[in-house]
Amino acid sequence: MRALVLLAGLLMASPALADGQPVKVTWLGHATFVVKAASGTTVVIDPFITGNPKTPAEHKDLKKLQPDAILLTHSHQDHTADAVPLAKASKAKVIGAHDHIVSLDIPDEQKAGGNVGGVIAVKDLKVHLVPAMHGSSPGGRPLGVIIEFADGRKLYHTGDTWIFGDMALIQEFYAPDIILMQAGGGPYNQQPDVARKALDRFFRPSAVVPMHYGTWPVLADEAAVKKAFGDHPKAKIMTPGQTLSL
Ligand SMILES: [Zn+2]
Numbered sequence: 001m002r003a004l005v006l007l008a009g010l011l012m013a014s015p016a017l018a019d020g021q022p023v024k025v026t027w028l029g030h031a032t033f034v035v036k037a038a039s040g041t042t043v044v045i046d047p048f049i050t051g052n053p054k055t056p057a058e059h060k061d062l063k064k065l066q067p068d069a070i071l072l073t074h075s076h077q078d079h080t081a082d083a084v085p086l087a088k089a090s091k092a093k094v095i096g097a098h099d100h101i102v103s104l105d106i107p108d109e110q111k112a113g114g115n116v117g118g119v120i121a122v123k124d125l126k127v128h129l130v131p132a133m134h135g136s137s138p139g140g141r142p143l144g145v146i147i148e149f150a151d152g153r154k155l156y157h158t159g160d161t162w163i164f165g166d167m168a169l170i171q172e173f174y175a176p177d178i179i180l181m182q183a184g185g186g187p188y189n190q191q192p193d194v195a196r197k198a199l200d201r202f203f204r205p206s207a208v209v210p211m212h213y214g215t216w217p218v219l220a221d222e223a224a225v226k227k228a229f230g231d232h233p234k235a236k237i238m239t240p241g242q243t244l245s246l
Contacts, residue, residue, distance in 0.1 A: 022245035023149060023178065029054025029240035030215045031079055033157065033180055034065065037149050041123040045071045045145065045157050045180070046079035047086050054215050056241035062086045069112070069122040071145045072096030073159030074136035075103075078215070095120050095127055097140025116143065124150040130170055132159035134189070146174050153177045156205075160212065162190040163198040171202050178246050179205045183228065184212035185220035192220050192228035199232065207246045209236045 021038030028034065031046040032055070044067040049055050062085055070092050072080055087094050087106045094101055098113030112120050118129045126148040134142035147155045156176035170176070183195035189212065190198070199208055210229050213220040222237070229235040236244055 021151065023153065023155065024243055024245055025155070025178065025180075025209065026059075026243040027209065027211065027238040027240055028052065028056075028059050031073070031157075031160070031180075031182070031212045033211070034067070035147060035155060037125060039124050039150060041125050042067045043069045043071055043122060043125070043127075043147065044086065044092075046073055046159075047082040048078050048080070049082045049086075051081055052215070054240040059241055062089045066090050067092045069125075069127070070094045071127060071147075071157070072100065073132060073145060073157065074134060074142040075100045075139040076136065076160070079160070093122070095122070095129075095145075097129075097136060097143055100136060100138075100140030103139045113140075115141070128174065130156075130174075131164070131166055132161035133164045134160040134162075144170070146170075146176060148174075156180070158182045160184075160189050163194050163201075167198055167202040171204070176203065177206050179203060179208045181208055181210050182212045183210035183220065183225050184215075185224065186218045192225045196228040196232070199229075205234055207236055207244070208232065208234050209238055209244075211238075 024036040026034040029052050032048050033045045036042045093110050093112040095112045101111045101113035114129050116131050120127045128146040130144040132142040132144045136142045144159045145157050154174050154176045155178040157180040181195050183192045185191040210225045213225050214222050
């Protein structure tokens, strides 16, 4: 009997064996990331690759990516330039704001539009759509995306945004473990020091990766991002092409 209880305990505990398995996050420059769950399920967020001056040459071949889904935070070219060719090469579903996704030149069965508050399944992952404060013309509205992994951990890609008060709700509802945070500054987005304020005020991640900087001279450079984030114990300043296990 005692052995049975022990066995039952082990069986009940077994799903937890997957807990804490690393998520592999590869930065391809700007806002483009490849996120691979421990299960192997892979998504590409905001594919701007072939024309991205910061994407290393060895990562330019779209056919090598083969994601299960492509996530688009908004319609601007620096987030979507390779969305259609990557969708055609991989047959992956494309997730984003409905009004944007319906306009894409891809087969209907690959279109997976939603809106703020929506949840879309990708194999063992759930993708939650949350607000962002930006533009998205033509098509749809700006979003952030939260990927929920099978073990409950969550990764938040902020999309392009300024700090906003509802980040408090994003923390309350999702408490993201990994944050890919827009810190690109320039004329269109929050400056690196404001991104740091958003991090300190609202979030408690185990890792935060600043992004969307250094692509062109109009944006904040790496020195400005290091100045803003360098003393944060969880900040990871990545190099395009680098992969982190988080
Ligand atoms: Zn952008």
